[in-house]
Amino acid sequence: MHLMGLDVGSTGVKAVVFTPEGDIVGSAYREYAEVYPETGWIELQPDDVWGGVQAVISEAAAQAGGGVKSLAISALGEAFTPVSADGEFLYNTIVSPDARATEQTERLGERLGAEHVFDLTGMPLSASFTLPKLIWTREKMPRVHERTWKYLLWPEVIQLKLGLTPRIDHSLAGRTMAFDVRARDWSEEMLEAAQIPREMLAEPIAPGEVIGELSAEAAAQVGLEPGCLLVAGGHDQPMNALGAGVVKPGMCVDGMGTVECITVAFDEPVLTDAMRTHNYGCYPHVVGDQYATIAYNYSCGSLLRWWRDHFGTEEIAEARMRRMDVYDVMLSDLPDEPSGLLWLPYFAGSGTPWLDPHAKGAILGLTLDTDRKRLIKALIEGTCYELDLNIRALEEAGVTIDRLRATGGGSRSDTWLQLKADITGKPVVRPNVSESGCQAGAILGGVALGVWRDVHRATEALVAEGKTFTPRKEMHRAYEELRTTYADAWPALREIVYRL
Numbered sequence: 001m002h003l004m005g006l007d008v009g010s011t012g013v014k015a016v017v018f019t020p021e022g023d024i025v026g027s028a029y030r031e032y033a034e035v036y037p038e039t040g041w042i043e044l045q046p047d048d049v050w051g052g053v054q055a056v057i058s059e060a061a062a063q064a065g066g067g068v069k070s071l072a073i074s075a076l077g078e079a080f081t082p083v084s085a086d087g088e089f090l091y092n093t094i095v096s097p098d099a100r101a102t103e104q105t106e107r108l109g110e111r112l113g114a115e116h117v118f119d120l121t122g123m124p125l126s127a128s129f130t131l132p133k134l135i136w137t138r139e140k141m142p143r144v145h146e147r148t149w150k151y152l153l154w155p156e157v158i159q160l161k162l163g164l165t166p167r168i169d170h171s172l173a174g175r176t177m178a179f180d181v182r183a184r185d186w187s188e189e190m191l192e193a194a195q196i197p198r199e200m201l202a203e204p205i206a207p208g209e210v211i212g213e214l215s216a217e218a219a220a221q222v223g224l225e226p227g228c229l230l231v232a233g234g235h236d237q238p239m240n241a242l243g244a245g246v247v248k249p250g251m252c253v254d255g256m257g258t259v260e261c262i263t264v265a266f267d268e269p270v271l272t273d274a275m276r277t278h279n280y281g282c283y284p285h286v287v288g289d290q291y292a293t294i295a296y297n298y299s300c301g302s303l304l305r306w307w308r309d310h311f312g313t314e315e316i317a318e319a320r321m322r323r324m325d326v327y328d329v330m331l332s333d334l335p336d337e338p339s340g341l342l343w344l345p346y347f348a349g350s351g352t353p354w355l356d357p358h359a360k361g362a363i364l365g366l367t368l369d370t371d372r373k374r375l376i377k378a379l380i381e382g383t384c385y386e387l388d389l390n391i392r393a394l395e396e397a398g399v400t401i402d403r404l405r406a407t408g409g410g411s412r413s414d415t416w417l418q419l420k421a422d423i424t425g426k427p428v429v430r431p432n433v434s435e436s437g438c439q440a441g442a443i444l445g446g447v448a449l450g451v452w453r454d455v456h457r458a459t460e461a462l463v464a465e466g467k468t469f470t471p472r473k474e475m476h477r478a479y480e481e482l483r484t485t486y487a488d489a490w491p492a493l494r495e496i497v498y499r500l
Contacts, residue, residue: 002026002067003451004224005243005441006057007236008075008154010034010095011258011302013049015056016438017064020451022462024435026063028056035092040099040357042348043092046081046157053158058223068224070445071214072231073155074239074437077175078130082137085149087160091141094133097298097348099357101132104139108132111193119271121190122174122181122282122291126355129177135194148200155233156202159211162218164230167205171234171292174283179204181269181283181291207234207286208444208455231448233441234286237263237294242443243436244405245463247287247456252401253436254420254428256410259351260300260383262390264399266291274397279355286440287455293399295390296351299361300383301409303345304330307379314372331415334377338478341365341374342486343382344493351386353393354490360497364489380416384423385486391424392487403427405465407436414469422475423483432464 002025007014011034017026030052035043061068078096081089094100105127108117114125123129130151138145150156153176156166173179173186178194178201180187186198205211209232216226233239240255241247241263248265255261269282269291285292304327308315312326319326342364350359363378391401406428410416421428433439443458452458 001069001449001451002064003442003445003449004057004060004068004071005233005435005438005445006053006071006073007239007435007437007441008049008053008073008158009236009258010044010076010079011305013052013056014435014438015060016435016442017060017068018439018442020446022433022439025065026060027435028059028063030055034095042095042098044079044095046089046093049093049154050157050161054222061223066225068228070229070231070442070449071224072233072441072444073158074233074236074441075154075172077153077172077235077237078128080130080133080151080153081157082144082148082151083157083160084147090147091137091144093154096128097357098133099127099349101127101136102357104135105132108135108193112189115276117177117190118276120181120187121177121179122269122271123177124276124279124281124355126279127357128355129175131177131190131194131196134196138195150200150202151196152202159230162221162230163215164212164218166202167211167232168202169205169207169232169234169286170284171207171238171286173204175235175281179283184284205232207232208447210448229445229448231445233444236437237261237296238286238292239440240407240437241265241292242286242455242459243433243438243440243463244407244431245459246405247459249290250400252404254387254404254406255436256300256406256408256416258300258302259296259298260387260410261294261296262387262394262401262404263292263294264394264401266293270398272397278353278393278397280352280394280397286444295353295394297345297383297386297390298348298351299345303347303379303383306347307376327413330376331380331413334373334415338482339374339378339381341370341378341381342385342482342489343378344489345379345382345386346490350490352390356494358498359490359494360500362489362493362497380419381423384420385483387420388424388483389487391426401426403429405429405431407431407434409434417469418472421469421471423479425471425476427471428469430466432466433462
């Protein structure tokens with residue numbers, strides 16, 4: 001028996017096949033490009049995503065030699081695609097950092113009040129969420145809206161393409177700003193304010209519930225076998241948390257992918273003023289009746305990809321010569337001391353705590369002796385300063401974080417994890433599996449099949465802590481003033497960047 005997890009991200013999709021013992025027996029990845037039709041707009045071409053989904057599922061299943069009995073999906077939040085009743089894509093997927101719906105967000109706030117929206121949905125008022133963009137689509141693209149059967153997030157798109165009735169899991173529904181976080185159902189008040197009929201959204205379902213079995217025709221599309229169970233997964237960050245063993249209140253995972261995100265688990269919804277003012281949402285976890293909050297930076301791994309694509313000719317050539325991964329080359333031989341630069345990583349707007357869609361990146365402190373390695377170090381320092389800023393804001397809101405379980409592509413770098421520990425002053429632990437989002441899919445599928453009694457038993461069997469990176473006292477002291485300066489940088493630069 002094999003269990004598959006699929007992770008649909010903002011720049012690529014990955015499928016991983018696991019045995020019930022946690023061994024990986026198949027893995028495939030496809031990258032796709034974001035498109036930027038206008039300033040502040042960020043989209044994915046759905047044909048590219050669906051083509052990637054089909055390719056990775058087929059390839060990973062073939063590597064495993066078949067026998068995949070379940071599939072559960074981890075997916076990026078907020079990103080929706082308008083589809084017709086026959087499954088035609090009517091427009092591109094609009095993703096979370098897209099800033100086009102600022103006006104619609106402000107009108108929602110004026111009508112309902114930011115405090116009420118947060119208390120009802122668990123989401124701070126922001127243009128990053130799905131509902132304001134649905135209003136934008138209805139107002140600015142009326143022909144698309146009129147033809148739309150449903151607005152679907154990516155797991156539901158895949159379900160529809162595989163011949164099943166699309167259902168949205170509670171965690172992804174919680175990221176739309178249209179979901180009643182306590183009742184765990186669509187909020188009629190929010191939908192009425194947006195003038196979006198409930199029928200245009202998929203019906204909610206709890207993570208781990210069975211959506212359906214693949215028919216022979218559907219299974220053939222993706223190289224699986226008829227009868228494979230499609231099991232409800234969830235938003236990629238709580239899925240990442242589950243795969244890393246974050247199944248109890250107070251535990252924390254640091255997902256280092258295209259976006260960097262801290263995910264913390266709670267027993268009850270935490271809807272305090274401090275959470276709202278720091279823009280920390282609270283929504284259903286993929287673990288039972290628990291809840292989760294996330295703190296995130298939109299630009300993490302995407303910054304290294306940006307450097308590779310635009311300035312990385314030297315690193316690409318060296319990687320080919322040494323038969324190394326280009327990112328390993330980029331992060332090798334960096335100076336041990338602080339770069340002395342501040343690199344604000346707001347290349348796709350800022351995530352929490354500012355949640356400013358108009359934020360832009362900046363580099364401060366350049367001199368004539370600044371070389372490539374100092375620039376690269378400053379780039380990853382910027383992501384660590386941003387992480388530190390969020391940890392401190394979460395702690396101000398009453399969330400205790402004593403250590404970080406680092407997962408995702410960036411977690412493979414010892415250099416990055418040690419720097420993260422030095423700057424934040426928190427121990428950073430690398431679990432025994434980096435593909436935690438896909439492993440969560442395998443866990444939910446395995447529980448549905450009866451492999452494990454529940455997700456707690458599954459994580460006890462599969463997840464173990466590996467190498468720990470302890471803060472070096474002298475380096476933490478060296479970064480102390482820079483951490484404080486970084487926290488002051490965006491408020492000081494905001495008005496100048498807006499004028500640009």
